[in-house]
Amino acid sequence: MAALGLLRKHTPTLLRDGVRTSRTASAILTAPARWTSSSSSVNADEISHFNALASTWWDAHGSSRILHLMNPLRHDFIRSCRASSPVSSTSETKLRYLDVGCGGGIFAESAARLLDTSTVTAIDPSPMILAVAKRHAQKDPTLMSTQKLTYLNASIETLPIPTSPIEQFDIVSLFEVIEHVDQPAAFLDRCGAFVKPGGWLVMSTIARTWTSWFTTNLVAEDILGVVPKGTHDWRKYINEDELRGHFRGKSEWGAPRVVGVVYVPGLGWKEVSGSEKIGNYFFGVQRIA
């Protein structure tokens, strides 16, 4: 309590920000960008921060551990999304993935290993991180020989928009990405164009609340040190009702599915219903037209 009181005294602007956005749910998504860098969705400072992290990306026992621990839940979430709908993007069993902001390739590699995957296209704007991802994939001869996994040094803006469903993807994933993006609304619309009708846009991010500021910025980065410092800019966090608001009323998208997850030290990530309001959560929407 004492700590929280102290924080409040020193962060009046943050508090105001929070109040404003919670009143107008999707304000942050539709407001003109506060930080812009060229035509890309990606913030230049963010890229250099992740460049600096590149070497530790695959250290599953160090600073990237909680990211690695979360990865299996991503697959569980995608499966639950696909199982929830009678409509599918494909009559075949094999899926095409587009992983946007793939980083060191934790998700991309795992998706490419699944037997029901046909291809994974994984993109990231940071050449350094992509070099780490490519080198890491060489540790797995099966990944290399099946050639399902393709890494591209690109942002979603530089990828040409598909012109037919064959070029589109069954799953477009944005894991821990949206909170690092300058213009989330435009970014989501752009990503949506890559989803095949019947396919899913899936993401995970963190809600912008006092709890998430406390747990991700203060506890995870500063106190526990389980997340590298400077990874999160709390002001860019997006709440699930804001994401819902973005897709509401758009006829090509179905009703979103949201699952909150909580990291319990010693136990790992656990699904906790309702926790999407305060911390990390998965968000999935199916493209229905």
Place this chain on the structure above:
Amino acid sequence: MDGLIRSRTAAAYVCRSCTRRSQRRLQRDYSSAAPRPDTYDVVCVGGGPAGLSLLTALRANPVTSHLRIALVEAQDLSKTKSWKLPPNKFSNRCSSLTPSSALFLDKIGAWHHLERSRVQGYQEMQVWDGVSGARIEFDWAADSSPAAGTTIAYMTENLNLTSGLLKRLAELGQVSVFDNAKVEKISYGEETEALDLSQWPVVHLAGGKQLHARLLVGADGANSPVRSFAGIEAQGWDYGRHGVVATLEMEGEGWGGDQAKIAYQRFLPTGPVAMLPLPGNYSTLVWSTTPENAALLKSLSAKDFLATVNAAFRLSPTDLEFMHTQGSGQTDEYAWRMEHTPVDHQAIPQTAIGVQEGTIASFPLKMRHADTYIGERVALIGDAAHTIHPLAGQGLNQGQGDVQSLSKTIEYAVTHGQDIGVRMSLEPYLSERYAANHLLLGVCDKIHKLYSVGSGPLVPLRSLGLNAVNAMGPLKTFIMNQAAGNGIKVF
């Protein structure tokens, strides 16, 4: 990347022509002419009960059946597979399989490949203290369990089990088997421009064959070469005891007949002696005793051996000790001493009247526990991970528990796209099994120590019968829970 940096720094210390030569080697590796390394998802060293069960479990599960699997075993597995004995002959290496082990073997489709007429369930256990006579009964009535009549465990010849597993594996197919093959060494793979196998264990077989392992499983028994390769220490001690085994012919099929077989164990100051039922009139003996006593027992004539075995369940420890000082003549000594020893026949095994030729053997007993069961691209199962005193008949069952857990862990990793060899994928196996195994190792170790102290402060306590009840209590609970938890008859 690491390797590239390493070779660049190395180049600073070597002459230029050498650098050029090594560059040329790099290019050759990269070109298609270089032989592609023979890579497997799982290389299992050791085709004993643990290793064969793991491979069967992986092959029988549709989720993991696509994995590329190799088995390396020093012995000739075709002999094991075609193992056959006449119905009145039994191997001396028998283990009691708990119902949960049997159910697992059934689930992976192996149980019905065992010669079932050679498997004997038992429904009751009688355990008592040789000094005080204090007795603890393991039966369902005493436990007033709803599952009364349930089998506590199934006595099975180890060869019946491994032979059945091999038949099931052959039915499933697609395992590269290298038997009669000794592991010469284990090293790490190489890093080239195209592929980085520097963290992949490579198993080298005599004759030059090399197997690259995404996951190297050590199912290679108590002296596990895989464990040494992984640099995993094992803690423990030798008991200074040998386990003497033999296949015995009894005067009948047991006091309870064919339907209610009983296992017996008596704690002597030198260690426990157990008589475990086999089909018909047969039983298997496991007698933990000093190496000197073991040597004597092996040197005796069949008649004298039988007299000493019968004495072990009937005479006082002092009488028994005396019989071990005789080079021969135990038969007469036993007959004379029995005239003065009242016994409740129903409470002890029937008299052993014959010993099958060539079945008397002995094994040194030890307790070992590896510091961990996993490393990067390495997992240990069965006796490679832990060796337990045979007094509770749990060694092989612990291995089955390991196999269940590791195969489940691998299945989870596969369905979530994880590399099944990396330590993080293997962590659930370690956390599920380590504490459970440690507890059981500790319980059996303590019991052995309580009883094998010949003199000193523990003895008066023991002769009051306190320890018999106290020490066996938790083990009884464990064994009965294992059996009752399943409640299902596999036969």
